[in-house]
Amino acid sequence: MKLFVPKEKSPETRVALSPDTVKRLSGLGFDVTFEKGAGELSRITDEALTAAGAKVATAKDAGTADVVLKVNRPTAAEAKGYRKGALVLAAMDPHGHESDIKALAAAGISAFAMEFMPRITRAQSMDILSSQANLAGYQAVIEGAAVFDRALPMMMTAAGTVPAARVFVMGAGVAGLQAIATARRLGAVVTATDVRAAAGEQVESLGAKFIMTDALKDASGEGGYARELTADEQKAQAELVASHIAKQDIVITTALIPGRPAPKLVTKAMLANMAPGSVVVDLAVERGGNVEGSKPGEIARVGHVSVVGYENMAGRLAATASQLYAKNLVAFLETMVDGESKKLNVNPEDELVAATLLTHGGKVVHPLFAKEPAAKPAAKAPAKPAAKAPARKKPAATASKGAKS
Ligand SMILES: NC(=O)c1ccc[n+]([C@@H]2O[C@H](COP(=O)([O-])OP(=O)(O)OC[C@H]3O[C@@H](n4cnc5c(N)ncnc54)[C@H](O)[C@@H]3O)[C@@H](O)[C@H]2O)c1
Numbered sequence: 001m002k003l004f005v006p007k008e009k010s011p012e013t014r015v016a017l018s019p020d021t022v023k024r025l026s027g028l029g030f031d032v033t034f035e036k037g038a039g040e041l042s043r044i045t046d047e048a049l050t051a052a053g054a055k056v057a058t059a060k061d062a063g064t065a066d067v068v069l070k071v072n073r074p075t076a077a078e079a080k081g082y083r084k085g086a087l088v089l090a091a092m093d094p095h096g097h098e099s100d101i102k103a104l105a106a107a108g109i110s111a112f113a114m115e116f117m118p119r120i121t122r123a124q125s126m127d128i129l130s131s132q133a134n135l136a137g138y139q140a141v142i143e144g145a146a147v148f149d150r151a152l153p154m155m156m157t158a159a160g161t162v163p164a165a166r167v168f169v170m171g172a173g174v175a176g177l178q179a180i181a182t183a184r185r186l187g188a189v190v191t192a193t194d195v196r197a198a199a200g201e202q203v204e205s206l207g208a209k210f211i212m213t214d215a216l217k218d219a220s221g222e223g224g225y226a227r228e229l230t231a232d233e234q235k236a237q238a239e240l241v242a243s244h245i246a247k248q249d250i251v252i253t254t255a256l257i258p259g260r261p262a263p264k265l266v267t268k269a270m271l272a273n274m275a276p277g278s279v280v281v282d283l284a285v286e287r288g289g290n291v292e293g294s295k296p297g298e299i300a301r302v303g304h305v306s307v308v309g310y311e312n313m314a315g316r317l318a319a320t321a322s323q324l325y326a327k328n329l330v331a332f333l334e335t336m337v338d339g340e341s342k343k344l345n346v347n348p349e350d351e352l353v354a355a356t357l358l359t360h361g362g363k364v365v366h367p368l369f370a371k372e373p374a375a376k377p378a379a380k381a382p383a384k385p386a387a388k389a390p391a392r393k394k395p396a397a398t399a400s401k402g403a404k405s
Helices: 019-028 046-051 059-064 076-080 098-106 121-126 128-147 174-185 198-205 231-245 268-272 313-334 351-356
Strands: 002-005 031-035 055-057 067-072 087-091 110-113 155-157 160-162 166-170 189-193 250-253 279-282 299-302 305-308 357-360
Touching (some): 002 059, 019 031, 019 046, 019 313, 076 098, 087 313, 098 110, 110 351, 121 313, 128 174, 128 250, 128 279, 128 305, 174 189, 174 198, 231 268
Parallel strands (some): 002 031, 002 067, 087 110, 279 305
Antiparallel strands (some): 110 357
């Protein structure tokens, strides 16, 4: 079995391979190759990968690989260069990119959308949304603190006392909880909000105060995700946020709703009530943003507040993000390799395969995107992923575009 890992297109900084995973892949029976310089921006040198057992190759070598591991969805041109029938694992980001997904189908590859991995115990080690959102939450605090022109912890010095900064985290999912923990470690006074009542206990277990309006009891939706708020609920939440935000130094927003644009939580009027020099970090910027006036890839000045809109936040910690991402991919690939024969064996009945497989046999097969059902595999054909996968919840987009993490 031949496996190839390309260098990602700029501005992606991460890579889908690490020396650790080269060893694991070789143990599974893969002949691992990678494009020269693939790990450069993640501080993974060609030498480190070759020392672990991989071989340097060129982009053209993708054409002979049985498996291609990527961070981002391949372009149509890249996919055309892959071998028909090759398995390609990446964050495919298919919502709103249906024509790109059709191009993957036309190229004849079996594309797996890693962000569709079910959030079940068995698949925890394969969950790219969690591994990357966790890092994004951490990095959001670091970036916010870097822009903030004061210290975060309380400092009692001979020259006087510096009060602790107040940090408010909106959305207490994977990224938000890590942002809370990080801000607490830096000594800030942290409050947080979410529309899921269950998040309250988690917030408090991290030592932060949970803020929620009485008008909003619980907006938990399917699968542990949030549902969209009604107009009345939105109004009640906006009133709560407006009064609370005016007293904050740093606000970190992470709120997402599966399959919907990010909810607008912070208006320009709210920003105008914050103290000069306050900082807002909008982690939802790639999904339309939680903050009015945030600009993808920039630090926008809205009145006297800096709004940080960096995309691909996990990619700003590429060395760590790549290590975890590469492990997520290998953990999934491992389930599709027969341990004895050391051959690929994709089981269409497996719920992980059914949930993540986007294209196969020249067709878009995922139930969320397939317009027409694909033909049934021939009776004697080797085990192939099924055209029909069980309906599942829509996935949340990643907090960072690159893992589009
Ligand atoms: N393996 C597992 O079982 C597993 C793994 C990871 C996450 N999870 C769970 O999945 C759920 C979703 O986590 P996620 O980080 O992917 O979520 P997400 O990225 O979809 O959303 C981030 C957070 O924003 C919140 N939110 C949405 N609208 C909001 C609004 N208007 N105001 C404030 N907050 C709002 C959501 O409730 C969520 O907590 C959580 O319950 C998490 O614990 C389970």
